[in-house]
Amino acid sequence: MGKHFKTIAAISAIVILTLACYAIHKNYSLLFVILIALMGGAGYQIRRMNIRFEALNSELNQIFNKSTNGMLIVDEDHNILQANYAMLKMTGYEPSGASLSRIVGKKCYDIYPNINCNSSSCPCKRIFDGEQFFERDLTISLKDGSQVHCIVAASPFRKDGDRAMSVMLDYKDITERKENEKKFARYRTQLQTMASELSLTEERERRRLATNLHDSVSQNLFITKMKVGALRKCENLVNKDEALSEIYGNIDKALSETRTLIFEISPPILYELGLDSALEWLCDTAGKKHEIKFSYSSDMQDRKVDIDVAILIFQTARELINNVIKHSRATEVQVMLRAGKEYLRCVVEDNGSGFDVSTAQQDLGGNAGFGLFNIKERLSYFEGNLLLESEIGKGTKATVIAPFKSYAREYSEEKNNEN
Numbered sequence: 001m002g003k004h005f006k007t008i009a010a011i012s013a014i015v016i017l018t019l020a021c022y023a024i025h026k027n028y029s030l031l032f033v034i035l036i037a038l039m040g041g042a043g044y045q046i047r048r049m050n051i052r053f054e055a056l057n058s059e060l061n062q063i064f065n066k067s068t069n070g071m072l073i074v075d076e077d078h079n080i081l082q083a084n085y086a087m088l089k090m091t092g093y094e095p096s097g098a099s100l101s102r103i104v105g106k107k108c109y110d111i112y113p114n115i116n117c118n119s120s121s122c123p124c125k126r127i128f129d130g131e132q133f134f135e136r137d138l139t140i141s142l143k144d145g146s147q148v149h150c151i152v153a154a155s156p157f158r159k160d161g162d163r164a165m166s167v168m169l170d171y172k173d174i175t176e177r178k179e180n181e182k183k184f185a186r187y188r189t190q191l192q193t194m195a196s197e198l199s200l201t202e203e204r205e206r207r208r209l210a211t212n213l214h215d216s217v218s219q220n221l222f223i224t225k226m227k228v229g230a231l232r233k234c235e236n237l238v239n240k241d242e243a244l245s246e247i248y249g250n251i252d253k254a255l256s257e258t259r260t261l262i263f264e265i266s267p268p269i270l271y272e273l274g275l276d277s278a279l280e281w282l283c284d285t286a287g288k289k290h291e292i293k294f295s296y297s298s299d300m301q302d303r304k305v306d307i308d309v310a311i312l313i314f315q316t317a318r319e320l321i322n323n324v325i326k327h328s329r330a331t332e333v334q335v336m337l338r339a340g341k342e343y344l345r346c347v348v349e350d351n352g353s354g355f356d357v358s359t360a361q362q363d364l365g366g367n368a369g370f371g372l373f374n375i376k377e378r379l380s381y382f383e384g385n386l387l388l389e390s391e392i393g394k395g396t397k398a399t400v401i402a403p404f405k406s407y408a409r410e411y412s413e414e415k416n417n418e419n
Contacts, residue, residue: 070150070171073157074124078107081166090150090173092142108169112140123154127167132156137174149178190373212261220254267314275310276300276337279317279346283335290325298337305344306406312382313346313402316375320348320398328352328396339404343384346400354390375400382406 064071070087074080080103085095091112093099108124109117116122116138126134135153142148150171156164227247262268263285270278280296287294305313317335324330330352338345376386384402 070173072108072169072171073166074108074169075166076128078109078124080104080106080108080111087171090148090171091140092144092146114138114140123152123169124167127154127156127164148173149175209261209265212257216257217254220250220257224250224254270310270314271307275305275313278310278314279335279337282314282318282321286321286325292325292330293332294335295333296335300337300339303339303404305404308406309382309402309404312378312384313344313400316379316400317346317348319375324348324350324352324396330395343401343403347397349395349397351395354392354394354396356392357388357390
């Protein structure tokens with residue numbers, strides 16, 4: 001555009017000088033004076049227009065170079081005429097003049113290849129075919145093999161009449177948004193899996209309790225009832241003491257099994273004596289039942305824990321211990337409860353077979369993957385976390401972190417009070 005101004009200025013000067021020479025030749029002094037005045041005025045206007053153009057061009061370059069979006073200018077042959085530093089940085093190049101010189105003059109589809117290159121969906125082709133604006137999502141492949149997801153907006157940059165001579169491409173990096181969308185999709189799948197698994201787990205737990213009640217408590221009570229019935233019909237109670245001892249034993253066994261089921265469902269010791277005593281009881285019970293050496297240590301020193309947090313820690317520790325018993329083939333398990341200033345840590349460490357942590361966290365198809373996801377979700381509600389350290393053949397260390405105070409419960413109570 002600056003060249004056009006200079007050309008117009010040169011032509012105007014030639015025309016005015018020609019007329020001035022003609023006026024001198026014919027001795028038209030008045031005409032000569034007018035032409036000289038016009039020439040001066042035209043030159044002044046042209047200079048003003050040229051200064052304005054240079055200012056606009058400088059402003060455009062400033063916007064182009066300082067934009068946080070990547071920007072390219074491409075000609076009809078898909079040669080890169082100009083690129084800003086944001087484009088270089090976004091696509092893995094060092095934002096420097098040296099990098100700029102390496103890509104200027106190269107084909108855009110060689111430097112920033114994507115599946116739309118040389119097709120009807122190519123933004124450059126759409127503009128050169130006559131469209132005034134075109135926008136779409138693109139995935140650019142970088143030189144290191146990685147990809148950048150972006151929204152590209154194309155529009156004519158320089159035109160000859162209605163025909164575009166070059167195209168400006170504006171690239172907005174949406175890689176982070178795309179990654180978040182993928183995470184959200186995975187998270188939604190996990191939640192759907194969790195909802196389905198929760199329903200199945202609830203049904204399995206009902207079945208387990210029903211089976212235990214039928215096979216243990218119910219059977220013992222039934223046998224006791226038969227013994228009592230037989231005693232009522234017996235006229236000669238020769239073996240009374242033996243029969244009563246057997247009945248007493250069955251009743252005692254039924255009570256013991258009932259007590260065990262109650263503890264499995266919701267251990268009273270957790271509510272009566274607190275988290276520390278409940279975890280110690282859990283380790284002692286698991287060790288006796290499964291012939292695994294359990295050791296328990298704590299530095300709580302009567303620190304108070306919100307009941308919701310205590311329930312969460314206990315349930316999580318029990319689930320982790322059950323995983324050790326079922327899957328790890330461990331012979332020794334250490335359970336430690338450690339108090340911090342605002343948070344407490346419960347560590348469950350074993351000497352078992354170990355596993356690949358990243359694989360287990362991603363594998364939601366199995367119960368182990370679901371269990372880890374379920375634990376993490378419950379802990380995150382209380383602003384807690386689960387840290388896993390494990391290697392195949394080197395055992396596993398699971399650290400449960402949770403606050404002493406249940407902020408989730410406090411928030412829920414505040415919302416209820418507001419309502």
